[in-house]
Amino acid sequence: MSAAETTPRRRASLGRGLDALFGEADEADIAAAGTPESHRAPRSLPVEFLSPGPFQPRRKFDEAELDRLVESVKAQGVLQPILVRPVEGKTDRYHIIAGERRWRAAQKAKLHEVPVVIRPMSDREALQFAIIENVQRQDLTALEEAEGYQRLIAEFALTQEDVSREVGKSRSHIANTLRLLDLPDTVLAMLQDGLLSAGHARALLGCPDPEAAARKVVAKGLNVRQTEQLARDGRDQPPAPPRPVRDANLVALEEDIQRRLGFKVAIDATTKTSGVMRIHYADLDQFSDLMRRLRG
Template sequence: MSSSTRKPPPSRLGRGLSSLIPDPPPSSDPAALRSLPVEALEPGPFQPRGGMDKSSLQELADSIREHGILQPILARPKPGSPGSYQIVGGERRWRAAQLAQLHEVPVVLRDLGDREAMAAGLVENLQRQDLNAMEEADGYRRLLDEFGLTQEGLGQAVGKSRSHVANTLRLLGLPTEVRDLVRNGVLSAGHARTLVGASDPARIAAQIVARGLSVRQAEALAAAQGRPRPGAQDRAPRDPETAALERDLTERLGLRVAVKHDGKGGEVVIRYRDLDQLDGLIRLLSAS
C-alpha cells in the first residue's frame, strides 16, 4: 500500500490492527526477504519487552546455531540513516543470532511509520507469548490507548480471549511493588491475579513469596482478607501473650481472631464477613 493511498490515522482508529499495518509484500516478491548484516540492524524504539532472560536467550542461540533462524526479523529503514534498519519484531532472535556468531540474518523490510511500527512490534511480541505478564499488560494498554481498540478487537488481533485481555489489564491496578515482583519473576501472573481487589495486595504478596504458597493457596489467602465490620471490636485481652497470639493468628488467616482462655480451657473465635471469606478460610486450612 503506497503512502498516497494510505488513510490518515484518525480514520482507522477502532477498526482493528489490520487497518493499522500495511499488507506485507507477497511471498513471491524477491524483495520481500533479504539477508542483512547483524550490525546493520538496531533495536526499534517501540519494543515492549524489558530485560531478556540470559538463559532463554542462550537456548535460542543454541537452536539458531543448529537450525538457523526459522522466522525472519521484521524491520523498517531507519529514518534519516540510509543503510541502517530498526527492528520492529524479532529483537530477541537478532540478539540470539549474535550469540550464535551469525554474520547475517534474514529480514523482511517494510516501510512503516511510527504508529504502524509500534502496532506491528507490539502484536508480534504479544502473539509469540514470551513476554512476562506485566509486559503483556503494558502492551495491551498501549494498543488500546493509541488505536482506540476494544478489548474484544484486541483479543482477536493477538489471538487471546477478551476475558484474558481484561484480566491481564487488571494487573496494572496492583501496587508498584507487586507489579515489580511479577516483572522480576518472583511472583507469577496466576499469583498476581489473586491479588486484584484484595484489601492489601502488597502485604499478601509478601506472605505468598515468604511462605511459597501455590496459586490455590494464594487465592484462599486473598479471599480470606477483609476489613473488620465497623463497631465489631472485641473486648481487650486480659494479658499480652493472648494479645500477641490473636495478632499472629489474625495476620496468618487474614481474618479477625479472638482467643478466650479461662486458665484451663477456652475457645478461638474466627470472624468472617461473608460466605466467600468462609470458603477462603476453609480452603486455606485444608491446604495447610
C-alpha cells in the same frame, strides 16, 4: 494511520499474527499496503544495521534460553527471518519489529549477517505486530503484555474492543490483563521477576493490602488457589482500628529525656495526671550505666 485508513481486510491480516508477518498473508493485502516487491522476500543484512525498535514490549530476555538459541544459531544459522522496518531519515538503519532474540543470539554467535524481511509500517502497526508475535510465542510476561495493550490504548486511542480485534485475544482477556496495572509497583516488580504468576497477581487484586499479601505469598510459596483464599480472608477481616494520635507534648518530652539519658524512653499517659514511663536497656552494662545515672 487513521481508523478510517485501517480497513477490515487489513485488520484481519493483523489478527492472523505470524502468518501475516512473514509473507503468508494474501498477496492482495501486501500489495494494498504499498510494500515494494524487493521488500517482500527475505534478504540478508549486516547485524549492525539493525537495532531494537521503540515499540518492543518485551523487556526481559531469559539468559539461559538465549544461550540455547545461540548454540542452535551456531549450528544451523538463523532459520526464521527477522521482521524490520526502515528507520525514517536514515540509510541502512532498521528497527526490529519481531525477532530481537534471534538478533541477539546471532551477535553472540558471531554472525555478521542475518536474514530479514523489510516491511514499512506505521508506529501503530509496529506495536501491534510486536505484541502479536510475542503473545503467540508466549514470550511476554503478564506485565509486559498489559503494558503493550495499554500503549495501544493510550497512544493510538483504541478501545479494549479494538485491541481485542487487533491482537486476536478475547475482550475479557484484554480487560483482565490491563487490571494488573492497578497493583502497586512493588507487586508488579515481583510479577516481572517471576516471583508471582499472572494467576497470583489477579488474585491479589482483591486484597485490601496487595503488597503485604504478595510478600506473604512469596515467603510461604503459596499457590494460586491459596492466594485466592488469602485474598478472601483479607476481605472478611474488619479494618484495623486507626492508631491513636499521640500528644505532641509527650513526644517532645520523650525525646528530651532520651537525649539527656542516652536511653530509649516511652511515656504512656493513663490519665491526665498519671501514667507510666519506661526506660529501655539492651544489656546488663547499659542497665548498670543507667542505675549510676539515676543514683546521681
